[in-house]
Amino acid sequence: MKTKEIYDYLERLSNLLRNEERREGMDYGLQPVQLEALYYLSICNRYSDTPMGVVDYLGQTKGTVSQSLKLLEQKGYISKHANKQDKRSIHLKVTSSGKKLIKTLIPPPLITKACNNLNEEEQNQIEIALKQLLQTIQFSNGMKSFGVCQTCRYNLTKKDCSFFCELTEEPLSMSETQCICREHETIIS
């Protein structure tokens, strides 16, 4: 069992990444969590761009997330839009200013520099390992997976190569299927 070793490396990586995010965000008055929330909103689909989506993703309480989103809105990085179907719910869109910020800050230099010193094959191996570890953790602990449609059991790829979600019973555009979804459930193969 390599449990301890895996924990040790993960703990270290986790710390380095968080400190980097703190340093980076500081110039813009953003905390690590807020930056992560903004990033999440920039890569999630239209079923997931709500406060509750962020709650599930970041694993914090509604109150905390509500605070973070208020700040992101005040700073002009996101905007709130009413949901026509469900009036309790709102959608959060990343503004052009927010998109610009994400583009500047993510991925952080810490990771970029490291990848510059790793060849294709090494990067592939690392990606595969991280993916497997993440999926196993999520599966073993009954967690949401937040994947893209391609790996989702609700996704139906039709003959004409268009996409359809069997959960929401709606057609999906090509670009939408590359966003992450809070309803995602990994195909059990």
Added chain:
Amino acid sequence: MKTKEIYDYLERLSNLLRNEERREGMDYGLQPVQLEALYYLSICNRYSDTPMGVVDYLGQTKGTVSQSLKLLEQKGYISKHANKQDKRSIHLKVTSSGKKLIKTLIPPPLITKACNNLNEEEQNQIEIALKQLLQTIQFSNGMKSFGVCQTCRYNLTKKDCSFFCELTEEPLSMSETQCICREHETIIS
């Protein structure tokens, strides 16, 4: 380049781990950082068990670390000991109560459960990948490595299989060489 992919998985893993640590520590009134500080002190060597060692490891300011250590001492998980050589410095020892806590909480169930669902080979691959990623990040960004003597360029293994540190110019016991050190510098091969 897999920079974005690697960042994404790492960010996710990092978040899950931190949330788990928060949940775990809560029962004992410990925050994630404090738990990490305690764990660090339980695996570092006698050159590294000082407040400054924790500062380097966790990447926080002296003040913050000082606060965390005060709390750990109040809760009886660590004890402070004067350094005979340098009177400015103190050594932090994990008490038996602290050791017991670490044994209970680390590694966290999140990781343990996942490892139970991964075979030997998969775990080895993941360990290797995490190790390589961490080392590359540390090297590429000029960071301290916090490794064990075995991989340190200052370590001298003598003919009689005893160990000697060429930086501190002191002999090291076998068990000491398995602890992590803040002066560690990876062998450049």
Added chain:
DNA sequence: CACGCATAGTATCGTATCGATACTATATTA
């Protein structure tokens, strides 16, 4: 339809985090 219950989101409060700054004490060096 009406009632209860579930869910999305917000507001507020208290404890704790964490960087910044200022401080003391000891070591080092010129």
Added chain:
DNA sequence: TAATATAGTATCGATACGATACTATGCGTG
């Protein structure tokens, strides 16, 4: 011996984050 560097502490202010209480809307069942 004086200047400077280093280890550690104390304090403060802004923020994080869980807990709780609240409003508003949707949903299900009789």
